[in-house]
Amino acid sequence: MDQDKLKERITALVPEAEFEENKQFLTAFIPAGKLHTAAQNLKEAEDTAFDYLFCQTGVDMTKYLMVVYHLNSTKHGHSVVLKVKADDRVNPAIDTVCDIWRTAEFLEREIYDLLGIHFNNHPDMRRIFLDENWKGHPLRKDYKDEVNIVEL
Amino acid sequence: MKEVIHTPVKALEEEEYHINMGPQHPSTHGVLRLVVSLQGEIVKSLKPHCGYIHRGIEKMCEKDTYPQIIHLTDRMDYLSAHINNHGVCLLVEDALQIEVPERVKYIRTIIDELTRIQSHQLWWACFGMDLGGLTCFFYGLRDREKILDIFEESCGSRLLHSYYTPGGLMWDIHPNFQKSVKDFIKYFRKKIKDYDRLLSGNIIFMERTKNVGHLSKEDAISYGITGPSGRASGFSCDIRKHHPYGVYDKADFREILFTEGDTYHRYIARMDEMHESMKIIEQLIDNIPAGDFSAKMKAVIKLPAGEYYQRVETARGEMGIYCISDGNKTPYRIKFRSPNFSNLGVLDHLSRGFKIADLVAIGASLDFVIPDIDR
Amino acid sequence: MKEADFLDNATLETFKHTGGNVLLTTIDDVIDWGRSNSVWPLTFATSCCGIEMMAAGASRHDFARFGIEVYRASPRQSDLIVVAGTIVNKMAPVLKRLYDQMSEPKYVIAMGACAVSGGPFYYNCYHVVRGVDHVIPVDVYIPGCPPRPEALLYGVMQLQRKIKLATIADVKRIQK
Numbered sequence: 161m162d163q164d165k166l167k168e169r170i171t172a173l174v175p176e177a178e179f180e181e182n183k184q185f186l187t188a189f190i191p192a193g194k195l196h197t198a199a200q201n202l203k204e205a206e207d208t209a210f211d212y213l214f215c216q217t218g219v220d221m222t223k224y225l226m227v228v229y230h231l232n233s234t235k236h237g238h239s240v241v242l243k244v245k246a247d248d249r250v251n252p253a254i255d256t257v258c259d260i261w262r263t264a265e266f267l268e269r270e271i272y273d274l275l276g277i278h279f280n281n282h283p284d285m286r287r288i289f290l291d292e293n294w295k296g297h298p299l300r301k302d303y304k305d306e307v308n309i310v311e312l
Numbered sequence: 313m314k315e316v317i318h319t320p321v322k323a324l325e326e327e328e329y330h331i332n333m334g335p336q337h338p339s340t341h342g343v344l345r346l347v348v349s350l351q352g353e354i355v356k357s358l359k360p361h362c363g364y365i366h367r368g369i370e371k372m373c374e375k376d377t378y379p380q381i382i383h384l385t386d387r388m389d390y391l392s393a394h395i396n397n398h399g400v401c402l403l404v405e406d407a408l409q410i411e412v413p414e415r416v417k418y419i420r421t422i423i424d425e426l427t428r429i430q431s432h433q434l435w436w437a438c439f440g441m442d443l444g445g446l447t448c449f450f451y452g453l454r455d456r457e458k459i460l461d462i463f464e465e466s467c468g469s470r471l472l473h474s475y476y477t478p479g480g481l482m483w484d485i486h487p488n489f490q491k492s493v494k495d496f497i498k499y500f501r502k503k504i505k506d507y508d509r510l511l512s513g514n515i516i517f518m519e520r521t522k523n524v525g526h527l528s529k530e531d532a533i534s535y536g537i538t539g540p541s542g543r544a545s546g547f548s549c550d551i552r553k554h555h556p557y558g559v560y561d562k563a564d565f566r567e568i569l570f571t572e573g574d575t576y577h578r579y580i581a582r583m584d585e586m587h588e589s590m591k592i593i594e595q596l597i598d599n600i601p602a603g604d605f606s607a608k609m610k611a612v613i614k615l616p617a618g619e620y621y622q623r624v625e626t627a628r629g630e631m632g633i634y635c636i637s638d639g640n641k642t643p644y645r646i647k648f649r650s651p652n653f654s655n656l657g658v659l660d661h662l663s664r665g666f667k668i669a670d671l672v673a674i675g676a677s678l679d680f681v682i683p684d685i686d687r
Numbered sequence: 688m689k690e691a692d693f694l695d696n697a698t699l700e701t702f703k704h705t706g707g708n709v710l711l712t713t714i715d716d717v718i719d720w721g722r723s724n725s726v727w728p729l730t731f732a733t734s735c736c737g738i739e740m741m742a743a744g745a746s747r748h749d750f751a752r753f754g755i756e757v758y759r760a761s762p763r764q765s766d767l768i769v770v771a772g773t774i775v776n777k778m779a780p781v782l783k784r785l786y787d788q789m790s791e792p793k794y795v796i797a798m799g800a801c802a803v804s805g806g807p808f809y810y811n812c813y814h815v816v817r818g819v820d821h822v823i824p825v826d827v828y829i830p831g832c833p834p835r836p837e838a839l840l841y842g843v844m845q846l847q848r849k850i851k852l853a854t855i856a857d858v859k860r861i862q863k
């Protein structure tokens with residue numbers, strides 16, 4: 161499927177989706193509430209078949225937190241990027257996709273660890289790299305740690 | 313006659329108990345900790361605990377310029393150091409739309425393939441050692457030294473080179489480069505037969521690896537298992553074929569694909585990859601065009617604001633670099649999609665129901681580099 | 688390295704205790720000779736430097752030639768811990784415990800810039816211990832990122848010289 165068709169397909173699925181222009185991949189902002197159903201549909205439908213989540217990234221955009229999903233279809237060879245915002249910086253939460261793509265289980269734990277985004281319904285939502293009693297989430301832009309960080 | 317008491321054995325069989333493998337354990341290849349639930353000798357489930365070498369490279373990169381980031385990517389997957397460097401260089405070159413000289417592309421491709429071979433040699437050495445064949449360790453590392461010599465001659469160091477820079481290479485290759493590479497190929501073609509004789513056809517080895525740790529194609533895709541491990545399950549994921557970079561489009565090579573997906577085929581996939589890599593090198597080594605070893609670059613590299621994604625095929629699978637730039641000389645956010653991190657996720661799935669000794673074989677066949685998991 | 692150069696930096700030997708009786712010094716010599724030529728390192732490698740340590744133990748460099756012999760997988764059987772690689776905050780307690788489990792006399796080599804001082808991860812990094820000497824006492828520092836296997840060999844030889852200085856008269860002091 162080429163980009164225009166994919167765009168139509170996603171608009172039909174999630175009417176609220178906003179698209180970003182001039183990107184390497186087709187990029188769509190999806191409202192957090194619709195993520196799980198949209199992802200499930202994109203994976204299971206014959207014509208899209210996005211079965212391979214090759215990258216999942218948490219980003220701190222200072223105003224909001226964002227999770228970026230890079231999807232690829234091994235059958236058709238097309239790719240799409242989904243972005244989901246979490247507005248609440250104190251208790252951000254997004255639905256998990258690890259029942260759809262198993263690789264997300266660890267990736268989501270990493271995002272939780274480093275950015276503090278909680279994933280609802282995740283089977284094992286713990287920190288993965290840092291200690292359980294570590295304070296703060298280091299990849300946030302406002303993370304301060306006078307003890308451990310030596311600034312250059 | 314006194315009756316033999318069976319109760320302790322029974323208790324062992326019925327009760328589930330947990331053992332800790334690592335963080336300091338020779339067969340986890342670094343500081344990985346696995347908490348294994350066992351029933352008798354059978355693995356019931358397994359929980360990897362990582363972070364014992366989490367160095368926060370992604371956070372550091374936010375304060376570093378792009379040429380500096382190259383030095384950090386070396387230290388993630390140190391056995392594919394050149395290929396990681398290549399990823400960052402391609403990211404910068406694509407974003408700035410720099411055309412690198414043809415000579416650079418050839419040299420980079422050849423060196424990438426040499427890196428792949430040396431990584432697989434070390435993997436083979438450790439795989440043999442994990443299964444109890446210490447000889448493999450010495451054979452593998454003996455041949456690896458030959459490649460390190462070539463690297464040392466041209467790049468100036470043995471393990472972490474940072475030889476690629478955005479736009480080209482740090483300096484030109486050594487005049488001896490072509491000759492030493494050709495010598496090596498001739499040498500290694502002979503030696504790789506030893507590898508097969510020692511391990512591939514060994515009956516004990518086959519008993520321990522065949523039909524152990526089966527991974528289906530659907531699971532491989534869902535878990536994101538790339539590289540030789542994924543291809544052994546039939547997941548066609550070779551970035552060199554699907555999104556060619558360097559001069560892979562000019563070389564003729566086969567993507568190694570199997571459908572069985574057990575430990576033995578993950579092994580064979582890597583062995584075959586070494587042959588393919590040698591084939592690629594042989595095709596390219598005589599055709600390195602003359603020219604500059606670097607394109608003209610500005611002193612300060614600033615990527616235009618936007619998002620970039622670049623993927624390369626390391627010795628362990630697909631490495632992706634996702635970079636968000638806000639137009640400064642340092643990235644706003646950079647994420648490394650490391651192949652090992654995804655591969656680790658499948659370990660629990662693969663080892664359930666097998667003996668704990670098989671867990672070692674399965675883990676070795678996935679070829680972990682722990683700092684690449686933790687970054 | 689030529690032997691003359693090696694002998695040239697002989698300052699270490701000046702620390703050797705002089706005095707003591709003939710019996711004690713002879714026993715010392717025998718014990719130190721034995722200890723220094725059968726150093727058993729622990730298989731402990733956290734990252735990149737570990738590969739160079741493996742290379743030092745394998746075919747070409749073969750540090751068994753110098754009496755630093757088999758890698759032991761258990762700290763209880765080893766005398767030497769080569770800290771090859773970065774130590775992060777989560778790993779530091781584990782390293783301390785490994786060190787505590789080793790039996791006396793025990794030695795530590797800090798291999799690589801990371802183990803010496805934090806190395807490339809000194810600045811802007813939230814999870815790296817800046818030098819293992821914050822955690823355990825170090826006998827020999829080997830700089831480099833990664834140090835070549837030859838550098839490790841040299842470091843081990845320095846350690847052997849250091850071991851040769853020990854006297855059993857000190858044992859009680861060490862054990863306290």
Ligand code: SF4
Pocket residue numbers: 387472734735736737771772773798799800801802806807831832833834
């Ligand atoms: S000193 Fe360099 S080579 Fe050694 S562990 Fe640190 S980063 Fe790796």
